[in-house]
Amino acid sequence: MLVLKDIHKVYGKDSKRVEALKGISLEIGQGEIFGVIGFSGAGKSTLIRCVNLLERPTSGEVFIDGVNLQHLTASQLRKERKKIGMIFQQFNLLNAKTVFKNVAMPLIIDGRPKEEIEKRVNALLSFVGLSDKAKQYPDQLSGGQKQRVGIARALATDPHILLCDEATSALDPDTTQSILALLKKVRDELGITILMITHEMNVIRDICDKVAVIDGGVIVEQGSVLDVFSEPQQEITKNFVRTIINDAIPPTIKALIKEKHQENDSMYLYRVLFKGQSTHLPLLSTIAKRFPIDVNVIHGTITELQGIPFGHLIIEFQGEPSAIEQVLSYIRQQEVTVREVDIHGA
Amino acid sequence: MALDWSYFGPELRTAIEQTLLMVGLGLVFSLIIGIPLGVILVVTRENGILQNKTIFTSLSVIVNIFRSIPFIILIVAIIPFTRLIVGTSIGTVAAIVPLVIFTAPYIGRLIENSLLEVDHGVIELAQAMGATPWQIIWRFLLPEALGSIILAITIATIGLIGASAMAGAVGGGGLGDLAIVYGYQQFQTVVMIITVVLLIIFVQLIQSIGNLLAKKIRRK
Numbered sequence: 001m002l003v004l005k006d007i008h009k010v011y012g013k014d015s016k017r018v019e020a021l022k023g024i025s026l027e028i029g030q031g032e033i034f035g036v037i038g039f040s041g042a043g044k045s046t047l048i049r050c051v052n053l054l055e056r057p058t059s060g061e062v063f064i065d066g067v068n069l070q071h072l073t074a075s076q077l078r079k080e081r082k083k084i085g086m087i088f089q090q091f092n093l094l095n096a097k098t099v100f101k102n103v104a105m106p107l108i109i110d111g112r113p114k115e116e117i118e119k120r121v122n123a124l125l126s127f128v129g130l131s132d133k134a135k136q137y138p139d140q141l142s143g144g145q146k147q148r149v150g151i152a153r154a155l156a157t158d159p160h161i162l163l164c165d166e167a168t169s170a171l172d173p174d175t176t177q178s179i180l181a182l183l184k185k186v187r188d189e190l191g192i193t194i195l196m197i198t199h200e201m202n203v204i205r206d207i208c209d210k211v212a213v214i215d216g217g218v219i220v221e222q223g224s225v226l227d228v229f230s231e232p233q234q235e236i237t238k239n240f241v242r243t244i245i246n247d248a249i250p251p252t253i254k255a256l257i258k259e260k261h262q263e264n265d266s267m268y269l270y271r272v273l274f275k276g277q278s279t280h281l282p283l284l285s286t287i288a289k290r291f292p293i294d295v296n297v298i299h300g301t302i303t304e305l306q307g308i309p310f311g312h313l314i315i316e317f318q319g320e321p322s323a324i325e326q327v328l329s330y331i332r333q334q335e336v337t338v339r340e341v342d343i344h345g346a
Numbered sequence: 347m348a349l350d351w352s353y354f355g356p357e358l359r360t361a362i363e364q365t366l367l368m369v370g371l372g373l374v375f376s377l378i379i380g381i382p383l384g385v386i387l388v389v390t391r392e393n394g395i396l397q398n399k400t401i402f403t404s405l406s407v408i409v410n411i412f413r414s415i416p417f418i419i420l421i422v423a424i425i426p427f428t429r430l431i432v433g434t435s436i437g438t439v440a441a442i443v444p445l446v447i448f449t450a451p452y453i454g455r456l457i458e459n460s461l462l463e464v465d466h467g468v469i470e471l472a473q474a475m476g477a478t479p480w481q482i483i484w485r486f487l488l489p490e491a492l493g494s495i496i497l498a499i500t501i502a503t504i505g506l507i508g509a510s511a512m513a514g515a516v517g518g519g520g521l522g523d524l525a526i527v528y529g530y531q532q533f534q535t536v537v538m539i540i541t542v543v544l545l546i547i548f549v550q551l552i553q554s555i556g557n558l559l560a561k562k563i564r565r566k
Contacts (some may be wrong), residue, residue: 078478080476081475081476339360
């Protein structure tokens with residue numbers, strides 16, 4: 001569907017030379033919601049603009065449905081861009097035009113007949129839930145409504161792909177949720193592939209299938225949302241995941257543990273990760289009954305990723321080392337990930 | 347010396363007509379030149395949608411040259427050109443030539459500023475939609491800047507009224523000429539006052555219309 005191959009983007013020359021993208025490769029499948037997350041300055045805005053060539057990559061290739069966009073003439077590119085919708089952080093609505101006219105713009109540009117525009121715009125406004133606002137001007141709308149207009153407008157020419165440039169970053173949490181739900185509906189009902197860039201991990205958690213983490217113009221990690229959230233590899237990814245799933249042991253508890261550990265050597269801390277089905281297991285009570293050890297839950301969270309429950313616990317086992325070995329091998333049989341926590345580093 | 351209205355009345359009327367003619371036609375031609383000029387200055391500048399350094403730099407220099415010449419000197423300096431265009435260098439119509447040459451670059455700069463105020467996001471949006479450069483200018487840039495453009499044209503029109511008063515120097519006539527010939531040279535203070543009051547009303551009117559239109563169009 002959408003393939004980026006080794007995209008480099010360099011701004012300026014000599015001493016002012018800045019390399020915004022340093023060889024980005026991505027592959028996004030039909031109907032996927034793909035999120036790219038990074039801090040500001042990581043290159044994500046440049047990246048999304050390279051997809052529709054608002055920014056020309058210095059080197060590398062952009063393919064959409066097998067077509068290399070860089071090989072197109074200006075007029076072919078304009079035609080191709082009509083198949084790529086885009087929404088923006090600041091909405092970019094035309095202030096001097098009504099909601100209806102804003103949504104109609106891509107169709108007017110495309111030279112469609114009036115009756116068709118009328119019909120199409122009304123259908124789009126009803127799709128985004130703004131049928132009653134057609135005659136209003138952007139300054140009469142709330143942020144969420146503005147983004148709905150932006151989405152309706154982006155869908156006007158039946159695009160195959162929707163590019164979302166920080167689409168929810170200017171919105172409050174409730175509005176963000178409703179816009180994310182609408183984007184999900186765009187994918188589920190219209191089958192449109194979505195590429196979104198964001199700095200908000202909750203956006204990735206709530207609607208993305210796949211995620212790539214961008215840092216310093218490089219993709220440092222990518223994979224399914226479930227995999228990346230449950231086992232982040234890079235430090236930056238771990239930091240992003242922590243904004244959603246708090247897996248750090250609170251300082252007061254940490255101090256207590258250290259104190260306890262000095263008195264008692266036979267104390268063992270483990271990080272236990274449950275995914276999907278395994279979250280339903282009465283794992284801890286089974287362990288406590290079956291093995292001669294005590295179980296103490298130190299810290300834990302359960303969230304939902306991609307409709308799959310994901311649990312994260314930090315547990316203390318007290319008992320003989322041999323019993324604990326047995327416990328660990330029992331846990332591993334249950335398709336649950338367990339890792340020892342270094343008390344001093346935790 | 348009392349004012350002889352049977353003589354002065356028609357004189358005043360002619361002067362008003364001459365001023366309206368100079369300002370009206372002068373504005374029309376200034377807009378015809380100035381608006382495209384402003385648009386070209388915006389689209390050809392660095393990172394513009396039709397970036398072209400040669401065109402941008404040469405136009406910008408030309409505009410600056412004309413903007414630095416005092417109007418009274420410009421009138422005299424371009425007499426051969428005026429003669430070439432309208433066949434004479436004297437009279438109301440002849441005065442329109444220097445007025446346009448004076449005002450068009452000014453309008454060009456004002457329009458340029460108005461267009462530069464348009465959020466870059468709007469241009470990005472238009473490009474992402476697959477709009478042609480012409481569509482970007484016509485459907486996005488100009489409509490979004492319209493409120494600001496109207497205010498700019500209002501300012502230019504008022505400047506034009508001021509300049510037209512000076513055009514009496516080449517026999518352009520008009521209210522300014524009337525004020526100088528009767529009010530100043532013949533010590534008829536009443537005439538001076540009448541013309542000045544008329545000019546004030548004229549300027550007020552133009553500004554009010556401009557504000558009203560801009561307010562109606564601007565929705566920010």
